Amino acid sequence: MIRVMNYFKSTIKIKLLMIISVITFISLMAAMTVQYFYSRHTSTQTMLEEIAVLSKIAADRSTAAIMFLDRKAATENMHALGIHSNIDLACLYLENSDLLAFYIRSETQIKTCPEMPEMTGSYFKNHYVDFVEPVILDDKQISILLVRSNFNALNSKNSDFLIIAALTIMGAILLGFLAAIRLQRLVSKPIQHLVNITSNITETKNYDLYAEKDTEDEVGKLVDSFNKMLETIRVRDKSLSESRERFRALTESTSDWIWEVDTKGVYTYSSPSVEQLLGYTPEEIIGRSPIDIMPADEAERIAKIFSGIIQSALPFNYLENIVLTRDGKKVVLETNGVPFFDDSGKLLGYRGIDRNITERKQHEILLSLQTRRAEALLKLPLAAENLDEETFVQFGLELAEDLTESKISFLHCVNDAHTIELITWSKRTLDHYYDANYDKHYPINEIGVWADALRLQKTVVINDYENHNHSLPDGHTELKRLISLPVYDEGKIVLLIGVGNKVNDYTDFDVETLKLISNEIWRVIQRRSSERQLKEHQDHLEQQVEERTSQLEKASERAESANKSKSLFLANMSHEIRTPLHGVIGISQLLSLQDFKPVQKEMVEKLSFSAQLLQRLINNILDLSKIEAGKLNLKYDNYKPRKIVNECLVACKNQAVEKGLQITSYIDQSVPDFLFGDSNHLSQILLNLVNNAVKFTESGTISINVDIIEDAEVEILLQLSVIDTGIGISEDDQQKIFTNFTQLDNNMTRRYGGTGLGLSICKHLVDMMGGNIRVQSTLGEGSHFICQIPMKRATKTDVPIEKINISANYHGLHILLVDDDEINRYFTKNLFETEGVQVTLAESGKKALEIAEQEVFDLVLMDLHMPDLNGWDTTRLFRASSLPQLSRVPIIGVTADALKESYELCLEVGMNSVVLKPFKFTDLLQQIQFLKDIQ
Amino acid sequence: MKQLLCLLFAGLFFFSGLVNSDYKTLPENKIKAGYLYNFLLFVEWPAEAFKAPPPSPMHVCILGENPFKKMLTPILRRTVQKRRIYLHYLDRNEPAQHCHILFVSGSELPYMDLLIQRIQGQPILTVSDIRNFVYKGGMIGFVLKEDNVRLEINFGAIKSSGLNISSKLLELAEKVVDD
Structure with a gap:
């Protein structure tokens, strides 16, 4: 360790010398070592290869000796191996492990051959290596050769190598050392110069020096x-x-405060502006933390946030926080900060700026309060729509509570000068602050300070309630602060509203809020009250309308039913009218057959004519009323259109001839012989039109044209035209003529007669058939009535049975005529008797039964409307009888009752057919013939 | 593989028993019988000596009285260069052209010259324990020396018959004549 220290302290010169020597030494040593081991390895390898080859040769040479067990030859071979200086031992074994021959180097310690090795291969031991070679002959192992080799020769070679290597290294180090001495001068001298300058600069701090360059x-x-x-x-x-x-x-x-804190949040720097902002000098602030100068709850909040910020080590912005100034005033600051780090990236702290936003904050709060108030004022009338009055008022009170941060609220209605009536407390007040039953009525002079607003006629704000006279109901929560506010309407106090127990003092803003809300509540209450009145009024009107409507409906129902009964009456009356008329016509017909004087004859003719006119008139009226009563039914069958036209011609001919008129008909070839439709009413239409034409034509021609204008396979459109040269119809009147009871003027009625019903009936019938009718006319020149009616072609199978021959012989026919009307009985009997028919009379159903039981008849003619037993019941009794002459006899109903129900009932009770009164005699005869044919 | 090795060793032990185990005490004929087989390994026959390539067999023939009794039969289980080995016991007048090794029994001594003459030049290795066999035109003769069976080899006769004898075998010979 010390040596290493010395190394670092020594000069570059020494270092260079040392480095070169060491490097020379190490590189040479490495090279030598590699060389040593490499050559040692290769020579070993060479030797081993030599011995392996020798072993193989020896083994191969020995095969014959082994096979022929020639110990001598084998031993020679083993000795031959001994020529190699490294081979110490060679042993040749037979398969049964016996030793055949061996060689042992005399200067070795080895005495004998080892046991025969079991496996062939090379076996390295410490001082020698064993080659165990198989002896192979003809692909079979016949023996094993063991050759042992030492490493002696190698070792002597190695020691020579080491001596040479040591000498080489020493020489190289010496040379390197000499080179290093020269080298260091080149490098270290200028560096020394730099060192001198640097130390000079360090001492003098003079950076204006320069180093010289060589x-x-x-x-x-x-x-x-x-x-x-x-x-x-x-x-x-x-x-x-x-x-x-x-x-x-x-x-x-800047007025903003610039600061720096460490990771514990302690200020380490503060700009002077802190003094202006918080009243502390920078020196006072440094060493404190923001937490120290905050109110307790704020400190807790900020401490939490700050620890989060420190952990994240991220910048933060717009962190609002409240701090206390030196003299305890609250200041809202907005803080921005960025982290700063040391070189290793460790967080050192935060730097940032605090800005005083106290004023801005107050504005924001005020603005948000105003916004909330505006929203509340908008919400209030909307809420009113779904709430009843009390809930609505409570809702309004709650809004007032929320906006003024109050805990209780109430609303009183001022009844008169002496009492007020509580409308409601807010629900919150009731739920949380008031648990007593309360009286709703208070006399003004007895209630506490909260009613001062009434007494003083102005808003009362009390922020120190305990200092005032208070009379409060039992169970009422204690009041601390209060606003009590009167609501005026037309100069009179109408409501008293109040809120109370805000945590802080009430401000003018709260008063304003309460005033706005109370006004809104009052406005809504008033509006609702007027709406309620309006609604009541509306409801009343509606009821009246409903009543009137139902009255009208009843009236109209009555009128309708009256109309219906009228029609029904008329339809029913037809029987009553027709019956006597039937008699008149019948008898006049009989009379005309009598032999009378010419004067009498003329009278009878006039009578007959009048009766027929009357009949036609009545028929028209009845038809119309039937149509109006909805009782007219169309009856479809197959008919011959040509026949209908001919019958019409026949019917009108006399009248036309009398007036000197020509009457013609033209039926187009395309009109089929048979058609399917209501032939009766078709014929009625045609007859009406032609009658009409005859009536209004004084001279000239009347032509009937029948044509087909639309032709299809099944349906065709039939066109009837009736053209006259009569008085014509003006264009205005053409619109009217098809309406009921219309003739063009009263004059005409007098002049031409008639009911004016004909065209009207035509129009109704054509409509019912699905057709149309119109008129083209020029006044004074004539009229052209065109009527188009859809018809069906009659299929072949529908062709009716050809009608009977009227001239058939009825002689001997015996008929029972049942009729309660004496005249009818009389003339019908007469009519039949002129035809040779025998007639027995019965005036009642009962009578008819009695007679029929006694006598056998060919036919019974049965009137339907009879007192006691009517025609239908009589028929029932006939049919129910056990007598075949009663149950089987053909019965034809005769009635003036044209109603469809009657007709169907007839068939139901067992009649074979029905004829309508007043019947044409020929019709009746046809029916009789028909029944006869069937029988 | 292991089974194959076992089989191989079993064969070797059998053969070892035949030639080697305590060979001094064995009757000499048994050794000679083993040597007959060994000759097949150290002598090379020309291709025309075989009718077909391996496994076409090699023929070992015993002419005259058989001195080996049944000692030769193990030879039948062996192969040489993948060829089977057949044994033939010939009478003196039977043809011997197909033989690769012809052992001339001592009983044939009187007819030996004629025989050698007859098969001269053919690739047939003649072997016998008749005295001075190699001097009379024979190729390999067995001689006893110090109780061991040794060989005398007539190198000239072998070469002239187209056979090729291994130098290893020659090295072992007591005498090599070139007659």
């Missing part, structure tokens, strides 16, 4: 660098002093 080699460069370094130091010195000056000026001029 050479341009590395030492020369070193001198250059040294001079450059001196220059750099001079420049840095200057900038350092400048920056120090700058820093000082900055720290002293």
Whole structure:
């Protein structure tokens, strides 16, 4: 150790000498050692290879000797091995371990051959090596040869080598030493010069010195660098002093506090501004920690944060903290800091700046309070929509509590000059601070200081409640601070609102807050009250409207049902009207067959005509009322359109001829022979149109045209046109003529007669059939009625049975006629008897049953509307009878009741068919013939 | 492998027993029988002496009275250069052209000259224990010396018959004649 120290202290000269000597020695030693071991290894290797080869040769040479057990020859071979100076022993064994021959060097200690080795190979021992060689003949091992070799020759070689090596090393060190002495002069002299200058600078601190340069080699460069370094130091010195000056000026001029703390948080530097900020001088601050000058709770908080910062060793920004000034005032500081480290990266502490943000902070708090207050004031009316009044008021009170940091709040309603009524405490007050039952009514003169607001008519702020007169209800929490505030409406105090028990004193801001909230509460309360009134009013109106509506509905229902009953009445009346008319027409027909004087005959004709006119009129009216009552039903069957036109022509011919009118018809070839549709009503439409034309035409022609305008496989559109040369219809009137009860003027009614129902019925019927009807006309020139109705083609199978021959013979037919009306019975009997039909009469159903039981009839004609036993019930009894002449006899219902239900009921009770009164006699005969044919 | 080695050693021990174990006490014929086999190892026959390459066999023939009794039979289990070994016992008039080794028994002494003449120049190694066999045209003769069976070798006869004898065998010979 001491030697090493000496080495470091010695001069470069000594060091160079030592280094060169040592290096020379070590490198030569290394080279020699390597050489020694290498040559030793190679010579050993060579020797071993020699001996191995010799062993193999000897083994091979000995094969015959072994095979022929020639000990002599074998021994010669072994001795031959002894020529090699290293071979001490050679033994040749037979397979059975017997020794065949051997050689032992005489100068060795060895006496005999060892036991035969079991395995072949080379075996190195300390002083010798054994080669155990197999003797192979014809691929078979026949024997084993052991050859032992020593290393003697090698060892003598080695000692020579060592002597030469030692001499070489010594010579080399001597040479190296001499070279080193020369070398050191080159290097150490200029370095010594530098050393002198450096020590001079250190002593004098004079950096203006320069070192002189002798050479341009590395030492020369070193001198250059040294001079450059001196220059750099001079420049840095200057900038350092400048920056120090700058820093000082900055720290002293800024109001921010610049500081430095160590890792324990203790100030190690403080700028002078701390005095202005905290009242401490920098000297007082240094050695303290920020924690020392903070309020207790803040100190705890900051200590935690600071330890986190120290652990992270990261910069921190905008850390707000509160410290106390020397005279105990709170100051809010905003601190920024960055860590600083030593060269090894170990944290030394933090440097940073503190800024006084106390004022800014106060502004922020105020701003946030204002914001919260504004939000609350917005929230309040919104909340009102979903809350009942008390909950809403409580909600408002809670907002007031929150904003003023109060613990309790209340709202009173001022009833009159003497009492106030508590509306509610805040829920929080009730839950936490008030556990007594409270009276809601307080006489003003009895209550405590909190009602001073009422008595003094102004806001009362009390921050020292204990110094005041207080009368509080039992169970009321103790009051410490209080704001009590009156709310005015139209100059009168209407509410008294209050908050209390803020931790700090109440400020003007709190008063303002409370005022705003109370006003808002009052506004909402008022608005709600007016809304409530409005709503009540609205509800009342709605109710009235509902009542009126229901009255109207009832009235309209009544009207409708009245209308319906009217139609129903008319429909029902048809029976009552038709029955007597039937009689009149029937009898007038009978009369016209009698032999009368010409005067009488004319009278009968007039009677008959009038009766028929009446019948048509009644039919029209009834049809219309049926249509309106929804009782008219369409009945579809197959029919011949040409026949319908012909019948119409026949019906109208007389009238037309009488007026001197020509009436023609044209049916297009494309119109099929058979169609499927409501032929009765089609015929009625046509008849109405033609009648109408005849009625309003004085001279000229009436033509009927039938055509098909749309032709499809199943459906066709049938067009009926009726063209006249009559008075025509003005364009305005063309709109009206299809409405009910319309003739163009009263004059016309008088002149032309009629109900004006014909076209109206046509329109209704065409509509029902899905068609349309219109008119083209020029006043004074004539009218053209066009009616288009969809029809179906009749399929072949639907073709009806060809109607009966009217001239068929009914002689001998025996009919039972059941009718309660005497006139009807009379003329029907007469009509039938003119045809040779025998008729038996029955005036009631009961009578009919009695007669039918006695006598067999071909047919029963049954009136439906009869007193006691009506036609349907009679038919039922007929059908229920055990007598075949009752149960099997064909029955035809005769009725003036055109309602569909009646017709269906007839078929249901067992009638075979129904004819409508007043029936045409021929129709009845057709039915009879039909039934006869079936039978 | 181990099994193969065992087998090999078993064979060796058998053979060792035959040639070596306490050889002085053995009857000399037994040693001679072993030597017959050894000749196969140290003498090289020309290729035309074999009908085919290995394992085409080598033929060892005993002419005349057999002095070895059954001592030769172990030879049949051996191989030389992968060739099997066949034994043939010949009468004096039987042809011997196929033999590689022809042992001429003492009983053939009267006919020996004729025999040598007959097979001269052929690659047949003639062996006999007849006295002065090598001087009479024979190739290898057994002689007794100090109770050991030694060899006399007629190098000239062997060479002229196309055979090649190993120098190792020659080294062992008591006498080498070049007749």
